[in-house]
Amino acid sequence: MSEANNHGAMTIPALLAMKQRGERIAALTAYDASMARLADRAGVDLVLVGDSLGMVIQGHASTLPVRLEDVAYHTAAVRRGLERALLVADLPFLSYPDRESAFLAARRLIGECGAAMLKLEGAGYVIELVAALVEREVPVCGHLGLTPQSVLRLGGYRLQAREEDAQRRLAADALALVEAGISALVLECVPSELARRLARELPVPVIGIGAGPGCDGQILVSYDLLGISPGRRPRFCRDFLAGRGSVSEAFAAYVRAVKEGDFPSAAETLA
Ligand code: KIV
Numbered sequence: 001m002s003e004a005n006n007h008g009a010m011t012i013p014a015l016l017a018m019k020q021r022g023e024r025i026a027a028l029t030a031y032d033a034s035m036a037r038l039a040d041r042a043g044v045d046l047v048l049v050g051d052s053l054g055m056v057i058q059g060h061a062s063t064l065p066v067r068l069e070d071v072a073y074h075t076a077a078v079r080r081g082l083e084r085a086l087l088v089a090d091l092p093f094l095s096y097p098d099r100e101s102a103f104l105a106a107r108r109l110i111g112e113c114g115a116a117m118l119k120l121e122g123a124g125y126v127i128e129l130v131a132a133l134v135e136r137e138v139p140v141c142g143h144l145g146l147t148p149q150s151v152l153r154l155g156g157y158r159l160q161a162r163e164e165d166a167q168r169r170l171a172a173d174a175l176a177l178v179e180a181g182i183s184a185l186v187l188e189c190v191p192s193e194l195a196r197r198l199a200r201e202l203p204v205p206v207i208g209i210g211a212g213p214g215c216d217g218q219i220l221v222s223y224d225l226l227g228i229s230p231g232r233r234p235r236f237c238r239d240f241l242a243g244r245g246s247v248s249e250a251f252a253a254y255v256r257a258v259k260e261g262d263f264p265s266a267a268e269t270l271a
Helices: 012-020 033-041 068-081 099-112 125-135 148-154 164-180 192-201 247-259
Strands: 025-029 046-049 086-090 117-121 140-145 184-188 206-209 217-220
Touching (some): 012 086, 033 068, 033 247, 046 068, 099 117, 184 192, 192 206
Parallel strands (some): 025 046, 117 140, 140 184
């Protein structure tokens, strides 16, 4: 049985099959139809409408002000630009304090806007929500490590799980999310050996950002990749537009670099 759907589009089983055959997954954020179309045509496998839109589109200092309606607006736009890539939408800060709000958000982002999976940050109370969503046929992507919605507690955007204790806790959270039924896991800004081990041990695709080359795939904020985000470019990111003539070429170079294992390099690995 083919893992792609009738239109040749990416599916969740297709993503899992890529992990199983060792084919790296290239993922990117997008927020509008035109950029989504370019990413799709460049061969990006998964497009995320991240709540990073609060920073790169809306100009906020964090992702905290982003509303469910903002993600819905951008998800519907991105949907119109995609033919092949799997569309994932972020649940923004405190938009899912309980099951009912999580179900309504799923109804909005999947049922009305066309996402194929939702991404939720963190563990703790989120585990129970993930299980409830999955039970109702809502595919979920977890997100551990540097979770930007926790920036007030964390005090900034930096490498997480440096110490053994924190690594043990993160691994236990990842396992709990898998047991709750996630279909994929984003690991952000964690030591590369931890990410490599989790990618090897967990049965779901592990997609890294600032987590080294040992993950099943990589994701970047598209504006970082193009060198147009405000502020300093994160060390784990590469400006793929530099020396290239177009956004399409930059996206294609990113996909190639991920698939061939050229990205991230040692210099782009935090620890
Ligand atoms: O919001 C976002 O863009 C994200 C990615 C950085 C993974 O969560």
